[in-house]
Amino acid sequence: MSVISPIRRVNDFVVRFANVNGSGSASANELFARAVLRMGVPVAPRNIFPSNIQGLPTWYEVRVSQAGHLGARGGVDLMVAMNPQTFDKDVASIEPGGYLLYDSTRPMPASRLRHDITTVGVPLTAICNAEYSDPRQRQLFKNIVYVGALSALLDMDMAEIERLIGEQFKGKDKLIQPNVHALQLGRSWVLENVSCPIGLTLARADAVGERIFLEGNAAAALGAVYGGATVCAWYPITPSSSVAEAFTRYCARHRIDPETGLHKYAIVQAEDELASIGMVIGAAWNGARAFTATSGPGISLMQEFIGLAYFAEIPAVIIDVQRAGPSTGMPTRTQQCDLLSCAYASHGDTKHVMVFPENPTESFAFAADAFDLADRLQTPIFVMLDLEIGMNHHLCAPLAWDDSRRYDRGKVMTAEELEAGRDFGRYLDVDGDGIPYRTYPGTHPTKGGFFTRGTSRDRYARYTEEGAPYVDNMQRLLKKFETAKAVLPRPVRRDAQRPAKAGIIYYGSTAPAMDEAIGMIEAEGQHLDMLRVRAFPFHQDVEDFIARHQTLFVVEQNRDGQMRTLLVNECGIDPARLIPILHYDGTPITARFIANAIGAHLDDLKVTPIRKIGA
Amino acid sequence: MTYLAKPKFHHPSLPKNALGYTHRDYEGSISTLCAGCGHDSISAAIIEACFELAIEPHRVAKLSGIGCSSKTPTYFLGHSHGFNSVHGRMPSVLTGANLANRELIYLGVSGDGDSASIGFGQFAHAIRRGVDMVYVVENNGVYGLTKGQFSATADRGTKSKRGVMNNDSPIDMVGIALQLGATFVARSFSGDKAQLVPLIKAAISHRGAAFIDVLSPCIAFNNHAGSTKSFDYVREHNQAVNKLDYLLGRAPIAVDYAPGTLQVVEQHDGSKLVLRKLKDEYDVSDRVAAMNFLARHAAKGQVVTGLLYVDNEPEDLHLHLATVDRSLNSLGDADLCPGAATLEKINASLR
Ligand SMILES: Cc1ncc(C[n+]2csc(CCOP(=O)(O)OP(=O)(O)O)c2C)c(N)n1
Ligand code: SF4
Ligand SMILES: [Mg+2]
Numbered sequence: 001m002s003v004i005s006p007i008r009r010v011n012d013f014v015v016r017f018a019n020v021n022g023s024g025s026a027s028a029n030e031l032f033a034r035a036v037l038r039m040g041v042p043v044a045p046r047n048i049f050p051s052n053i054q055g056l057p058t059w060y061e062v063r064v065s066q067a068g069h070l071g072a073r074g075g076v077d078l079m080v081a082m083n084p085q086t087f088d089k090d091v092a093s094i095e096p097g098g099y100l101l102y103d104s105t106r107p108m109p110a111s112r113l114r115h116d117i118t119t120v121g122v123p124l125t126a127i128c129n130a131e132y133s134d135p136r137q138r139q140l141f142k143n144i145v146y147v148g149a150l151s152a153l154l155d156m157d158m159a160e161i162e163r164l165i166g167e168q169f170k171g172k173d174k175l176i177q178p179n180v181h182a183l184q185l186g187r188s189w190v191l192e193n194v195s196c197p198i199g200l201t202l203a204r205a206d207a208v209g210e211r212i213f214l215e216g217n218a219a220a221a222l223g224a225v226y227g228g229a230t231v232c233a234w235y236p237i238t239p240s241s242s243v244a245e246a247f248t249r250y251c252a253r254h255r256i257d258p259e260t261g262l263h264k265y266a267i268v269q270a271e272d273e274l275a276s277i278g279m280v281i282g283a284a285w286n287g288a289r290a291f292t293a294t295s296g297p298g299i300s301l302m303q304e305f306i307g308l309a310y311f312a313e314i315p316a317v318i319i320d321v322q323r324a325g326p327s328t329g330m331p332t333r334t335q336q337c338d339l340l341s342c343a344y345a346s347h348g349d350t351k352h353v354m355v356f357p358e359n360p361t362e363s364f365a366f367a368a369d370a371f372d373l374a375d376r377l378q379t380p381i382f383v384m385l386d387l388e389i390g391m392n393h394h395l396c397a398p399l400a401w402d403d404s405r406r407y408d409r410g411k412v413m414t415a416e417e418l419e420a421g422r423d424f425g426r427y428l429d430v431d432g433d434g435i436p437y438r439t440y441p442g443t444h445p446t447k448g449g450f451f452t453r454g455t456s457r458d459r460y461a462r463y464t465e466e467g468a469p470y471v472d473n474m475q476r477l478l479k480k481f482e483t484a485k486a487v488l489p490r491p492v493r494r495d496a497q498r499p500a501k502a503g504i505i506y507y508g509s510t511a512p513a514m515d516e517a518i519g520m521i522e523a524e525g526q527h528l529d530m531l532r533v534r535a536f537p538f539h540q541d542v543e544d545f546i547a548r549h550q551t552l553f554v555v556e557q558n559r560d561g562q563m564r565t566l567l568v569n570e571c572g573i574d575p576a577r578l579i580p581i582l583h584y585d586g587t588p589i590t591a592r593f594i595a596n597a598i599g600a601h602l603d604d605l606k607v608t609p610i611r612k613i614g615a
Numbered sequence: 616m617t618y619l620a621k622p623k624f625h626h627p628s629l630p631k632n633a634l635g636y637t638h639r640d641y642e643g644s645i646s647t648l649c650a651g652c653g654h655d656s657i658s659a660a661i662i663e664a665c666f667e668l669a670i671e672p673h674r675v676a677k678l679s680g681i682g683c684s685s686k687t688p689t690y691f692l693g694h695s696h697g698f699n700s701v702h703g704r705m706p707s708v709l710t711g712a713n714l715a716n717r718e719l720i721y722l723g724v725s726g727d728g729d730s731a732s733i734g735f736g737q738f739a740h741a742i743r744r745g746v747d748m749v750y751v752v753e754n755n756g757v758y759g760l761t762k763g764q765f766s767a768t769a770d771r772g773t774k775s776k777r778g779v780m781n782n783d784s785p786i787d788m789v790g791i792a793l794q795l796g797a798t799f800v801a802r803s804f805s806g807d808k809a810q811l812v813p814l815i816k817a818a819i820s821h822r823g824a825a826f827i828d829v830l831s832p833c834i835a836f837n838n839h840a841g842s843t844k845s846f847d848y849v850r851e852h853n854q855a856v857n858k859l860d861y862l863l864g865r866a867p868i869a870v871d872y873a874p875g876t877l878q879v880v881e882q883h884d885g886s887k888l889v890l891r892k893l894k895d896e897y898d899v900s901d902r903v904a905a906m907n908f909l910a911r912h913a914a915k916g917q918v919v920t921g922l923l924y925v926d927n928e929p930e931d932l933h934l935h936l937a938t939v940d941r942s943l944n945s946l947g948d949a950d951l952c953p954g955a956a957t958l959e960k961i962n963a964s965l966r
Pocket of ligand 3: 682726727728753754755756757758759766
């Protein structure tokens, strides 16, 4: 047996909580993560959960990183093993030299422990049973007791945790004292019985700054509030439900008329996704800003309607929080796997606009912008989140809003303009950008009314089934797609310090792992330029970036290289030029994975050899 | 060009309504349906009802699904916005449109295939939600547009024109609408304009989910002997429960009927539905009795028509959602955007 010394690290480790779903552990775990943040140390927490409400295993992982690496790291340094069912697997997943904290009320036989880790047994159940008689209290406070234990083991600032509890139960002040008491129970037991701290410690730092801690779904919902959405129609599906739920919450706070108490919004939980997108289309046709939030299975059901919105040129915002397919299987695991089904959603020749936020800050901004884009371009806009962004708290830049900004309602002809005799052709390209004018229903008694249908109409919306007007219209739609490129978020380029022959293209939730990976790659003496794509159709910058590099990697979280397919298809790129780097096991992509995969290719390509990074 | 424009020639002697509009102002382009199709008579009845009610044509939004019936919104109210959506999904589009602007009148036109087959779910849920609308199903028991296959309202035991037997139970749209809480339910016949026009007028003035099932024979595919949706069959088996007069405003009612034979329902806007009873026991305000009555008569092969149920205190989706009185589509930045200062506070709460 090799002798492995315990890991010793300050402000740089991964703690994983293994819990039973429904045991009330989520808020205690979050309390821990927030307390680290309050000490000025960045954290990246992640939920790993099955699609059940109670009884199945669930994990919460907190990556502590003073250096600010917020992508998943892989590996666990400290396991808080609270689920007997997964105990053996959880213990096995600890890095050599790592630590295990478990409930030692019934001590584990040595055979189920490991020699190369440090085990800390705290009799959590016994402590709680001695203190509380109510079984529900015993269960709930057990979670707080282990946070108390951790505070001692990791040398955390107790005052910060207590302050957080105070904030959490503000207004329900009676709950503050009992929670603080439970915290103390765990802390003092550990201080008396274990030599503290262990090798992993937290030290106050100043690395958080102005950043906020927020879930992508909540951020997107807030973006919809700021972007002026008044109609939300949705059908529950993980991982998108919390978008509509957060929208409901924010509207209740910010969208109620103070005089009447009436709502400046309408939220309908539809009977299915066909109905939710139908309602969005009806509302948007009628001049309201409307959106739905869904995930892949919902996108599948919406296909016919999305095509109609494309051809009938109706603004619609669709927030797609992506998860692994299909409808059963891995519904609670993250992936970037809906690009193709959104880009070309529906029958007939269709192409759709997508934006790819990297984190909650951009989820807010892009969701708000999506309503302007939809009105400007008169077409569906897909805001492509994923479970990783949507359902986890991320440390990210504060949300920003410019009060001088005005909603861009696009080209809408008014009653006055119609009255003044302005020519109105619903599908007439008056400005040469492919975008026609529209009118809202009910605008003028005798002018500007038109009948909306998919195609089979001329520039003045008159019925025709002839070929020439059809082609004319289809060409105009292509021109409009071209127009979109200039108004969508531009890609973000990060050039290597010296001229590079290889480049990396990536997008969305891959960003934090990529940021970390490039550091690892550079540490090995390799220099690559990077381009983060933020929208489809692709900006000219994307084609230029590809043209400028000999070797290109496209990093994404799906099996088929969906972004790569779009690049090949839309930019006419030789597929051989784009090397796919694909991660799709349902866990978020890690820096180690990217650095290793790209490193291996660089080896193969006989560019200066690079040795494997990490484990 | 396949567009058929009607000559816009206004004869000076054409009668005008209270707003000064003539019938022509409520018409659309020329119908391309088969000559004699029941659906065209329904379009004519809609034009008549809107003319008589003196509705500003552009205050109506017409929405439909797909089918011969769903094509008809082109043939009436040519100045109104219309939306020919996708097959069976008009109800959701209408619901969304209604949410955006509660001030317009929403007229949903659909077929029995559109609403009872592919769109049965959406039909049911729009009714459940109490969307303020007039929902007309032009019911011919078949898919006209795809050449005569049975729809879900075809009666069991009927034979198609090609001799295929329908063994499936029929869906009675009226029964479903009653069960799901529609606050105005009627059935009529495209061949009975005198009955249909007042029903459409009453439905338009109703502030809730108004459903009208209109039997509308398909000349091309379902008007043969053995069909229960043919002109002859409906005429022979029609059992009207009442005769409706729709009265605008607060004009007194001249009562010249025997006591107990007249039922008057006053609606929220002050309009009155004056019903001359043709079936003594029939009470239009009793939902459960209506369902019972319908079931008993359907079992005898009879087609019950007339105003079947009305709730004179209807609730609608906007009431349930507590939306503001102004239409949502008229709200701008100042109403909707909480602004930078609020966002700063939100940021602060997330640290
Ligand atoms: C998704 C889809 N499936 C099938 C069709 C073909 N289709 C067009 S109309 C129709 C049936 C219409 O029947 P109904 O609503 O009764 O209208 P009618 O023509 O009888 O008035 C069908 C099946 C379609 N347009 N869309
Ligand atoms: S096929 Fe039937 S429903 Fe269609 S237009 Fe002809 S008669 Fe009317
Ligand atoms: Mg039909």
